[in-house]
Amino acid sequence: MKNKIRVILGMILLVMGCIKGFAQDSRSNEQEKVDQLIQKFWNLSYGEWGSVRETFREIGDPVLESLMKMLRNKETSEWSSYRIEWHQRRIAWALGEVGTERAIELLIEMIQDRTLHDYGRYEAAMALRRIKSEKAVEPLIQVLNDKESNPPPRFGAAYALGAIQSEKAIPSLIKALDEENVQMRMGAVSGLGNIGTDEAVAGLMKALKDRDGYIRRLTYPYLIKLLPEKKTEFLIMALREDDWGAREDSVKALVEISEPMFEHLFPLLKDDDRVVRWEAVRILGKIQPEKAVEEMTEALKDSDWMVRNEAAVALARINSPNVMLPLIGLLKDNNSYVREEAAWILGEMKSERAVNPLIQALKEEDTGWMAAMALGKIQSEKAVKPLIRALKEKNIEKRRAAAWALEKMPSDKAVKSLIVALKDADEEVRMWAAEALKRIGTPEAFKALEKYRNKIN
């Protein structure tokens, strides 16, 4: 019996020894895997970290010990701040990818540890943002409220709290909107925007009054997402922003909505703020200007050159008979700006129907030059004589434009006048006259040109 027991005990010991040996082998294999992963990870640049994401997740907890050993490595105290930062960020990122309960605990330790680099702690907050664990809420709120810490871990905490969507964080996030540091306020807006409750929306409304345009710009998309019924109201509000980016975002969004915006945009064309009027014309021009011809034509009379320019460009792009008739009428408008823009658009449209009115408009002292250029673009034979006459006027701009137009529509009839223009007091008139003569190319024109060039040289 005793022998039997001895044999059994011996077998048990043998089995246990085998199990232990197997476990040791398995542990050393595991350690090898961890070492290989760590070695590989430490050779990767920031953009390549994602390539080992799955391996961290597969190995899980066993990698944590090595990571924490590296975090607490005393040699790092000798390193530059930059090297320390990236060492700690790497560790925090890896902990986040492991993502187990133990990893979360370690990340919480990291964000709370004021001896770590600000951006090491920030990266820990970013890892918690990805994991979205409720367990991290209280510690993150503590960090957010911790004014003894520098901003990076604090705004990192704000982003993380937003991702976790913890309502408990709202009061702290709203408070953070009053901080001096702009990144803190950015983090607070993001946090509130992602939580999205009524209380958070109230905080976002406060952010819309921030002194920094960039904060306001960040706030609009959250409000639009959370209060879709007020989308148009917010977008129109953003058009009044002095922040360029906020206005640009709004213009893009309004253009996307397209036609339903018309009724909201039309009143803005009469707004007191010239920028609002301009943005309204710009949006209409990008949507469907042909449905707003009347309003665009009216905008040609605006006191601001940017509004007029935008309206002219939009009308020129339409290029339809519906646009042409009112424009022909505008060639006789009292306002010289309107006459000038109308002539430019008609020139871009290149319609024969506009030739006679433009010939009449050529007589205008201040805007006749633009009519001359329009005639040059239309290239109607009817315009040659009036342009030759304009070449002899006192008005420099008109002479320049007439010579330019005659270059576009070369005619033998113009040769003599162009030869005279080669002696014009204005350099640009002479240049265009020479170009016109070159295009006409008659022997008389060439002879005059040769003489002119010899004189210049």
Add this chain to the structure above:
Amino acid sequence: MKDCKIKGLWLRAVLLTAISAMTLMASQQPQVKQYPQTKEYLKFFPHTYDQCPELPSPYTTKGGIEIVVAHTKDNQFTLIPVTVKKGESLGYREGDWDKILILEVDAEDFPTLARTGLHSELELDHVRWITGRSIAEITDSGRPGGSSGAGFMAQEEDIISVLKGDNRLIKKLGLTHPQMAKPLFHVWNIARWVGYTSQSAGRTIGSIDYFLYNKRKVRLITAGGRGWQYSIFNDEIQGMYHLEFSIELDEAEKAFLQERYSNLSNEQMADFQKMLSHIHTGEMVPFYIMRYGFYEGHTGYRADPIAISLIFGLRIIEEIDKAFEGNLHKALTENFTRENTSAAGGRYEE
């Protein structure tokens, strides 16, 4: 620094370096060219010479390679290939590697600029859009706080008034926009070449003390990175780098300015001299000058044509002063508003 959008700065910097390297390798090979006087072969940076090579700087080889002579901080001389040619690509924006053509001019909007190297004022008065974008939109995006914090022009300037103002300056100087763009392209190509070779040579742009240009010693102060800056025009030009360089005015030049502008206070004179001898800009500007005749308005990034002409020895100070008939200080400092660049009230009207 302009508070422009920073998007993956490091990634892009690496990308840019790689692309620049490929471009340079393609466009500047071989690195060794025959030395014209001695028939020896020219070796480019990072190779150095104990003596200053007997070459004018800039110099163009028979094969069309443009070279500048530079001096290093360890008192050596070196040759840097800086060829500017049509069709050379910069490989800037991911996926659009061959779209930035150095010698491309916007001929559709500005036919006279393409034909003569100078704008026609008539065309500038007439234009209502550039690259399909309204001049109002370009101006809005180019003013301070627009697509860049510092802006591409001052608040009271607009794109047409700036183009017109600078066109008049260039005309007064008797030069053309391509002539002005070329030395700036050379500076940019110095930075690119040194940046490319620094990976293998271990010598960075900081090792260059100055380079010679039409007998002037031009000190390259920085050619470092900043955030990405998008163009205000509807084009593919983008910015990533600061370019800062200067010359020392010699005693005769200083004395000339003191005598001609004795009405200026010491502080004004110091600013005046700095404006003439120092440029801080970005690498977008040579492309802008070539394509549109745009030097940026009166912002911290302006490459003033008057300073370009003096720094790169295109004109001497007496010639420049004569061109502006004693109004050089005003020409350098006054913004280009609609009023002072209009045909009727222009400052520089013939």
